[in-house]
Amino acid sequence: MIRVVLPHHLRKLSGTGGEVTLQIPDPPTQAGMIDALEAVYPMLFGTIRDPATQRRRPFIRFFAGEEDLSHEPPDASLPEAVAAGREPLYVVGAMAGG
């Protein structure tokens, strides 16, 4: 099981708390994480990844282990600590003010 921390809007939309756990197939990847998230929480479909392009939305970032994984290919393996469930993967909405 991996642990995923969702941003505020997506927590409210999915009715989840701060962290969700997901069973994802091997090898564990960002794409596999989003597939699993959308399967368990269908209301999140398309909110992290553009359904047309399959690309991460521009204002979304993936952080884990104090590293920015946002620019990793979707099929790159997640860090071992995330895959093992020791550390969560953070899905982060870009900060914006005004």
Added chain:
Amino acid sequence: MSKVRVLVGTAKGGFVLTADGARKDWTVAGPLFGGWEVYHMAGSPADPNRLYASQSTSWFGQLIQRSDDGGSTWSTADNKFGYTGETGTHQWYDGTPHPWEFARVWHLEPSPDDPDAVYAGAEDAALFKTTDGAASWTELDGLRTHPTGPAWQPGAGGMCTHTVLINPSDPDQLHVAISAAGVFRSEDGGGTWTPSNRGLRSGGIPDADAEVGHCVHRIARHPSRPDVLFMQKHWDVMRSDDGGQSWYEISDNLPSDFGFPIVVHAHEPETVYVVPITSDSEHYPPEGKLRVYRSTTGVGDWQPLTEGLPQSNCYVNVLRDAMATDTLDKCGIYFGTTGGQVYASADAGNSWQSIARDLPRVLSVEAQTLP
């Protein structure tokens, strides 16, 4: 006693305003989908408790929400707005080809007689339809793939299909309006489309009376006269008596013929309302006076309606989808502002009251008349 439900979409969520038929005391509920842009909420004429909402942000994309109980509870519906086939290109702001990219749903137009059937006008300009209550959407791609499509350009707010009119006498006849392409008409339920812009003249494009390229802000009609259409264009208020095949100007004595919304009185097909805005770069009322203008002839002779509206230091705008009517007698008129006020008139515009204030920027207003 009848009731009225006003659906208000804002830049930070949706609000539902309700009152009895007197329309004096209002209850404000919300925000729904707080923090998200709600470009539009609409109720089915065939089942007023069936509501649809377009919810989006630049962060998380597009969602569609559906309610079966008048807005008490909501559930997410299908949000797969995929363009069909090769997407092609339209013109970008600088005149270069730019691929069609789905951004959001601007407008939801439920069928007059089927709660499960809804049209969705999208940016980049396209039209989608559901016939299963938003469980799935299909693009009516004859619009986007019209031969003139590669010449369409976005307006400042994006290249959006913002208006969808269904002819109540012939549901296969549709009109859509696109900024900044113009009006298109279909006689076959959205399969094929014809530009309907003859008579429009737009100074901001190279060929002022071109077949397409006009920044039409809104079109409206009275259901009893499907061939009569009214238009608020970027500049100019226009009218058609032949279902949009040709247009003529009815701006007449308006203090400015720039504006965004236009609506028709529910019981008087020749009575039309607009909200003049100073200019294309000064998006606020002339002289800082918020005035609705009413024509009872449908061809001009506009009268200002000011009672209850701020008549000094008012610098808000009223966006294209942010004005609506109910069907009570007397007809109720509603509009929302970019300053977060919602105004209502229970006497066809003679007097107004603020029924909500300090909301986020109002993007859309719809009124439902309930038994």
